[in-house]
Amino acid sequence: MAVCSSGSEPSGSIGKGWIVHSLLIGAAVAAAAVAAHGGFFRRLLWRGGYRSRVVGIIPARFASSRFQGKPLVHILGKPMIQRTWERAKMASTLDHVVVATDDETIAKCCRGFGADVVMTSEACKNGTERCNEALEKLGKDYDVVVNIQGDEPLIDPEIIDGIVKSLQESPDAVFSTAVTSLKPDDGTDPNRVKCIVDNNGYAIYFSRGLIPYNKSGKVNPQFPYLLHLGIQSFDAKFLKIYPKLAPTPLQLEEDLEQLKVLENGYKMKVIKVDHDAHGVDIPEDVEKIEALMRERNIS
Numbered sequence: 001m002a003v004c005s006s007g008s009e010p011s012g013s014i015g016k017g018w019i020v021h022s023l024l025i026g027a028a029v030a031a032a033a034v035a036a037h038g039g040f041f042r043r044l045l046w047r048g049g050y051r052s053r054v055v056g057i058i059p060a061r062f063a064s065s066r067f068q069g070k071p072l073v074h075i076l077g078k079p080m081i082q083r084t085w086e087r088a089k090m091a092s093t094l095d096h097v098v099v100a101t102d103d104e105t106i107a108k109c110c111r112g113f114g115a116d117v118v119m120t121s122e123a124c125k126n127g128t129e130r131c132n133e134a135l136e137k138l139g140k141d142y143d144v145v146v147n148i149q150g151d152e153p154l155i156d157p158e159i160i161d162g163i164v165k166s167l168q169e170s171p172d173a174v175f176s177t178a179v180t181s182l183k184p185d186d187g188t189d190p191n192r193v194k195c196i197v198d199n200n201g202y203a204i205y206f207s208r209g210l211i212p213y214n215k216s217g218k219v220n221p222q223f224p225y226l227l228h229l230g231i232q233s234f235d236a237k238f239l240k241i242y243p244k245l246a247p248t249p250l251q252l253e254e255d256l257e258q259l260k261v262l263e264n265g266y267k268m269k270v271i272k273v274d275h276d277a278h279g280v281d282i283p284e285d286v287e288k289i290e291a292l293m294r295e296r297n298i299s
């Protein structure tokens with residue numbers, strides 16, 4: 001499918017051909033065909049079906065230092081986790097969407113709106129571990145696992161499909177993720193993770209610092225810096241070994257887990273998407289996102 005190869009960007013300095021256009025008609029048509037004919041068409045489309053079985057996992061924990069019970073907070077009258085789940089269900093590449101949680105209240109809420117839930121242990125230290133445990137508990141053979149952050153209630157289904165397809169189209173990659181344009185004002189914010197990629201859209205590095213660095217010492221307003229979005233998809237076999245790989249120096253220094261992938265020499269595919277990140281990290285973010293949804297008539 002041509003989703004990732006038909007783009008051209010005004011700025012010639014980032015690679016062409018790895019940009020997902022959110023609203024590509026061809027993709028919509030193909031997605032409709034897959035939706036209508038299920039496994040049969042999917043097998044045809046992916047010729048032999050390599051890495052064709054895809055599960056989306058939404059890790060959700062109750063305890064959080066900054067925002068207790070965050071997945072259940074209501075956003076315009078609906079729990080945030082439900083909004084994320086509804087978006088994920090619209091992604092055409094996912095065979096199955098599950099919520100992975102350690103908390104009975106979250107599980108109950110999710111079953112209430114129709115989600116499949118996998119209970120995971122409270123000992124999971126991060127979303128990746130939770131996804132890995134959920135995958136084991138599901139007991140089915142999946143080729144690709146998408147880690148869908150529960151705190152991005154406005155996640156675009158096209159972004160989910162974009163990272164899945166980019167992984168399927170890049171057999172040498174074990175991991176895929178998405179970036180969007182960084183606002184120059186966010187250039188020096190260590191909570192905004194920057195990314196640089198090679199000409200083929202493979203990640204070179206991620207940093208909390210400004211990359212690339214301009215010798216003026218300032219953010220260059222002309223440079224198309226890339227902001228990393230939290231969503232990730234993994235090759236399922238890689239996900240099994242990922243948590244077991246020992247921490248690496250750059251990962252520890254930057255406190256960025258995904259660096260472990262690069263430091264071990266694995267390849268990571270990155271797609272560029274149009275997306276305003278509207279993550280909910282602290283209680284104050286709820287009002288911001290509600291204001292935005294009202295403004296854009298999202299109910």
Ligand SMILES: *[C@@H]1O[C@H](CO)[C@@H](O)[C@H](O)[C@H]1NC(C)=O
Nearest residue numbers: 214215216218219220221222
């Ligand atoms: C650095 O940034 C300035 C704008 O602030 C830009 O004109 C220049 O091309 C950039 N690169 C170098 C190598 O100076």
Ligand SMILES: *[C@@H]1O[C@H](CO)[C@@H](O)[C@H](O)[C@H]1NC(C)=O
Nearest residue numbers: 125126128129243244257258
């Ligand atoms: C998650 O936590 C485990 C255990 O502390 C660690 O080994 C692993 O690197 C972490 N995973 C990520 C993706 O950081």
